[in-house]
Amino acid sequence: MHIGDYRVTYASDEAVFVNATSRFWLGILFIFLLTFPFLAGDYLLFMANVTGITIIGAVGLNILTGFAGQISLGHAAFIGVGGYTAAIFSSRFDIPFLLCLLLSGIMAALFGIIVGGPSLRLKGLYLGIATLAAQLILEFVFVHWESVTGGIRGINLPTPKVFGIALDNDFKFYFVILTLVILCVTAARNLFRTRVGRAFIAIRDRDISAELMGINLLQYKTYAFAISSFMAGVAGCLYVNFLKTVTPEYFPLLESVRYLAMIIVGGLGSILGAIFGAIFMTFVPEMIKSLLGLLGAIFPTAMSFLFPFQQVIFGLLIVGFLVFEPHGLAEIWYRIKNYFRLWPFEH
């Protein structure tokens, strides 16, 4: 049990993992994540991989929207830019997977900067509408620039290789994704211990005050878009390599909305929230599917309501969380944790 918040050195004040308890539980989590693929079946392994990729994307969006306060309705399009970059480089130019990963990130970051550039002049609602337009324009490009993107048929990718090992099944892919998730999450967590991250938060809380305190708004808003889109690009590269194909259908407006829903359900402005949100939003539709599958035994037509049912639940989750628990799952998690931490002396 850990009691109080007593720090006597700067080192302990700056520590990422504040105390032995949290280090212990993180160790347990790490061991679990390492042994998971040996125990899990094909389906769970596949879902875990998808979730991992989604986590990278959601953390990226939470940096931009949750921490820097810039609304983006175009996150899926940035993921798409990363995905297409990876597909084109690996299928046409035989560029190795790890280099593709970097290039996808950089390309997406470039697009992020182009779209985010006007964010100095655009605020709130207007920025939301501008990113919506960017999403639709990029979607159009994916579909219609057939000579490069392959149109609606898309592009098939070769099997990616890491250090000579071909990632030809979900099991091997799991470890690549796990490594990248840990890298991204650690990087994001540490970002908010630096000047840049603190500046993002200042901009979110009140941009004019931030500017008065000497934060260059254009520079830092551009950073926010670049970092967020970089992660989106990495997620896109992983996603298309994992599925071995890319089509415009992977990156519709609805996907952008789904990512926003994730960080809201998980908790805006919280890295942990982005992780929770990504896990939650990946598994809830699956749970609805299996629930309707069970109902199908009684009502044979139940399965035909799958899509509308998911729509309704999706909407209810967003509205419900915003109305009743605006800080999301992360807040619930802290409450539960604090309950046990302080037990039995709650006050």
Add this chain to the structure above:
Amino acid sequence: MDIFLQLIVSGFLVGGIYALIALGFVLIYKATNIINFATGEFMMIGAYIFYSLSVYLKLSPFIGIPLVIVAAALLGALVERLILRHMLGQPNISIIMVTIGLSSILLGIAEIIWGSSFRSFPALFPRKAIIIGEIVLRSNLFYGFVTAMVVVVVFLLVFKYAKVGVAMRATANDQIAAFSMGINVKSMFTISWAFGAIAASLGGIIIGNIGGVQPTLGHIGLKIFPIVILGGLDSIMGAVIGGLLVGILENLAGGYLDPYFHGGVKDLAPFVVLIIILLIKPYGLFGTKEIERL
């Protein structure tokens, strides 16, 4: 030249109908500062209710349309009372996401009730095509435009002269001043959601009458954004002008550019223009510049 005129005139007519839907958006934004992403879904629900009334219950449009107005007003007021009232003072992102969530709920419910298949409307207007000079217009489009314009004018008159309209304008202008003059600001919010839902669902009936109705009809709601950016988020006349401009623009773009890109330009062009406008004028063409103070 004939094609050019034809495109312009039919674009103008479509734009008039867009203007009505955009009005449904602006009415809500003006009074409550809420960007309603569910306007398209209000429109779709209105069209479906009208469809059910006239096909299943075989009611004449003269009974059906008033019933749709009542239903839409109830839906709008209910949404405001149950959901948006809790969101007062929340950050923009939350409010945007709440209306997106709402649109997802409405879309799902519509699909559960009416199914996802396409349904065509019974004819509301005479079928004979309208011919002006060398321009041939589909009768649905022409009469739809006329109806939409009549509704828009009625809304404008209500705003200008009716007591409730004046109260709504006062609320939009300055909430605290309106409050101290004895206007119930909260009920004004409810009323503007009801009005917004009515305008959108009437637009939905007109659009459904032209092209039939299916759950994805609400996607037309996305077109509102270029319209209101052109016309200003809080200007009713701006919505009308923006609607007409977007109608013409997308028709011209569709007519001349679609063959080169295998379709899709029609829906995209307004958004390209939107981005260009926002780059030059960050608050839209006629929007109110927000002045921020610390």
